[in-house]
Amino acid sequence: MYQRKRRRPVSDINVVPYIDVMLVLLIIFMVTAPLITAGVNVDLPKAEANPLAEDSKPPIIVSVTADYEYFVTDGSNKDGPMQPQELAALVGAYIEVEPERPVMVEGDRTVSYDAVVSLMVLLQKQGVASVGLMTDPVGE
Incomplete structure (x- = not known):
């Protein structure tokens, strides 16, 4: 007579x-990460200037838009528009x-x-x- 083999239950998880x-x-995260860290839209003046050293810490960027709105970007997040006194206290x-950490001012050219x-x-x-002023390279 034919004997049936008993199957043992498999306890391994298919990963x-x-x-x-x-x-x-x-x-998905690699594609969306650069989009999340977008800064404030500011039309910077053009000038020939030396960039920050690559080994320096990311700067705290203080932005003034053409509408005289003030923003702080500390490298990881951007705070909404605020009053200049609030902004200065936050940077302090x-x-x-x-x-x-370096502090850079990013002022629109029309300000x-x-x-x-x-x-x-x-x-x-x-x-x-000390405070640095941000510019766009002349060739762009």
């Missing part, structure tokens, strides 16, 4: 579908935590010189030792 899902998620708090200088004075009062 191939999980790996496929993880690879798809990895690709960043500098207290990391005093070696008055007075607005940029006033912002730099507010930053100086909050303890920012």
Whole structure:
């Protein structure tokens, strides 16, 4: 008589579908990450200037748009429009935590010189030792 073989239950988990899902998620995050870190839309003046050293910490960017809206971008996030005094206090708090981080002012080319200088004075009062000005390269 024919004897039937008893099958033992398989206790292994098939992980191939999980790996496929993880690879798809990895690709999605790699594509969307540069889009998330977009900055404030500012039309910078063009000038020949040396870029920041590649080994320096990411700068704290203080932006003034053509509509005189003020923003802070600390490399990881962008805060919404704020008053200049609030902005200066926020940058002062960043500098207290990391005093070696550079601070850069990104002013639209249509913004008055007075607005940029006033912002730099507010930053100086909050303890920012030096402030750099951002420009676009001449060739672009």
